[in-house]
Amino acid sequence: MNQIRALLQRTFGLVKHHMGTDQFGNKYYYIPQQKTWIGQTIRSKRIVEAVNPKEIEYDLENIPSEWEAWMRGRRKNPPTIEEILQNEEYRKVIKIRAHEVQQKEEIRKEKEYEEGLVAQPIQTQVKGHASATYFGKDKLSPEPTSTANTFQPGGWLPPGNSSKKK
The missing domain is CATH 1.20.890 (cAMP-dependent Protein Kinase, Chain A)
Structure with a gap:
């Protein structure tokens, strides 16, 4: 795409003004609104030529926030x-x-x-939500601790009932 842009600039005489260079070596340009030889209007643009154009994705971390603000039009003058x-x-x-x-x-x-x-905050071994009846306890009790609307299925097993399937 950059080769096409360069060819168009040479062919149609698009003017590109160098606005500055950052500490990483990126170059920033302003292209004012222009009319081409066929009467087409090209709107103004602010572009950056990366110091490392081989990279596929160019991180915003590689562009100072002041230049990024200028690129997006949030500031009028370049930093x-x-x-x-x-x-x-x-x-x-x-x-x-x-x-x-x-x-x-x-x-x-x-x-x-x-x-x-x-x-001090309690460090518990038993994980769970704060609304659970066993929250903050070291281990589950074999005795039921809740009834009615607060009962939580799977929170209690009757004594003597093993998990072996018959």
């Missing part, structure tokens, strides 16, 4: 490399601060558990 690097540094600081807050929260919870202000 500068200084802006991209400044935003990257800001994202790193935010990640570090979020990690610090998470560690402080874990320390606070541990302190509350030790002081008895908050009950």
Whole structure:
């Protein structure tokens, strides 16, 4: 497809303006709205030429969010490399601060558990839903624990009744 586009650009004189290059080496272009020699109008486009065109799928992770916003028309002017690097540094600081807050929260919870202000979560061997009658118990009881509307089939077997089929 790129070969066809290149041939059309050479043949019909489509103008492609280089708008910038990101830190990965991707090149960004703007093609203004133009009329072809046969009278057809080609709408304006914003395109990227990937540094690695051999890849079948090009991840958005390989395009800085500032350039992605320009490509989609969410921003009018293309970003500068200084802006991209400044935003990257800001994202790193935010990640570090979020990690610090998470560690402080874990320390606070541990302190509350030790002081008895908050009950520790129960680690159970028996899995199940919180509404189940056996939730939070280590093992199932042979005695029925529920009746009527709360009875759960398969939650209780009468004593002496084995699972052997006769």
